[in-house]
Amino acid sequence: MQLPAVQTKFLDLPNSFSLRNGATLDKVRVAYEQYGTLTPNKDNAILLFHALSGSQHAYGYNPEVPGIDSLWKPENHEGWWNSIIGPGKPLDTNCFCIICANYLGGCYGTTGPATPCPADGQPYGSRFPHVEAADQARLQALLLDSLGIERVHLMGPSVGGLIALSFACQFPERVRSFISIGSGYRASIEHRLSLFEQILAIELDPDFQGGDYYRGPAPKKGLAFARIIGHKSFVYQEGLEQRARKEVGGNYGLLTWMTPTRSTQSYMLHQGTKFAERFDANAYIRIADMWAEFDIRDHTPDGTFQTALEGFRRAGIPALIFSIDTDCCFRPAEQQDFAAQLEAAHIPTEFHTIASTKGHDSFLLEPELYAEPIRRILAARKPKGTA
DSSP, X not given: OOOOBOOOEEEEOSSOEEOTTSOEESSOEEEEEEXXXXXXXXXXXXXXXXXXXXXXXXXXXXXXXXXXXXXXXXXXHBOTTTTTEETTSSEETTTOEEEEEOOTTOXXXXXXXXXXXXXXXXXXXXXXXOOOHHXXXXXXXXXXXXXXXXXXXXXXXXXXXXXXXXXXXXXXXXXXXXXXXXOOSBOOHHHHHHHHHHHHHHHTSGGGGGGOOTTSOOOHHHXXXXXXXXXHHHSOGGGHHHXXXXXXXXXXXXXXXXXXXXXXXXXXHHHHHHHHTTSOHHHHHHHHXXXXXXXXXXXXXXXXXXXXXXXXXXXXXOEEEEEETTOSSSOHHHHHHHHHHHHHTTOOEEEEEEOOSSGGGHHHHOXXXXXXXXXXXXXXXXXXXXX
């Protein structure tokens, strides 16, 4: 079936945007897309948060986003979750209006390090501040305000689940339900170290220039290496040989002495170099750092889970949590702990462990494993009068 054509929309904030760390950004722009139609009461919205390297383009076909032509490659043109969103699908555009926005600090239309700074017209580069998940959630709340939307279903896979959780804890009165897929409430020490290695790979590329590289070559080797490090945790490693193509390719411009001898080596080189053509290194380290530093308990003065979730509990928000048994980003034990913490806070929680050979990327590749529980929680909280 032919995918519907969609376009990215933009919100330009009328006022400056202040971050938790005290930094302030002027003339912030938010890139977002919208699928389905809002009801007259605007009570059928789903706010969807994307993963680390995702974008606002979750559904349909979008061949162009103004201002980012060099990064918007053919692989970006089709929505990253076409398998879940659409008429009759779990995120049913006949019933719901789905909204997905690019993150602050990103590279697909929302203000980020490559954006010209209003003060001098030069890219922010190294001057772009650290951004927390709480900042991302507040910015998306402003997007909802601009659309006249009071309450939403929240849904986030991977790092998107962290931002969704932050949103629910900051604005519980605006949340109908909370769906987290392959995510959690903090980054484990194992994954924090992996994210640090990815940032280090970019920093060590001579072309990085401390983040001020926009007048010269981009640090594509460092970004490719970072993606290779990260990709190990996105796939089920024991099934990697089956996933990799059988042929052994060249060095992809990354190796000088070594020649790849295994298909898995060529697969990783291909994934890294392909990614470096469609993403910005500064954006990658901002979002990776945000992920590494996230712990929902930091939202509170006493540093406890119970306090962080108090508004969540009072609002009676139901939670649907998906764990993936081969996930190396958010391991099953972490997910079980997350669900247990929600239940201990007296939050109605439904927990599913997905059996998969796809690893963390299962949510992108196996929609049928998630469909029924998603349909059920959305139907249970559907406003009266919707289809």
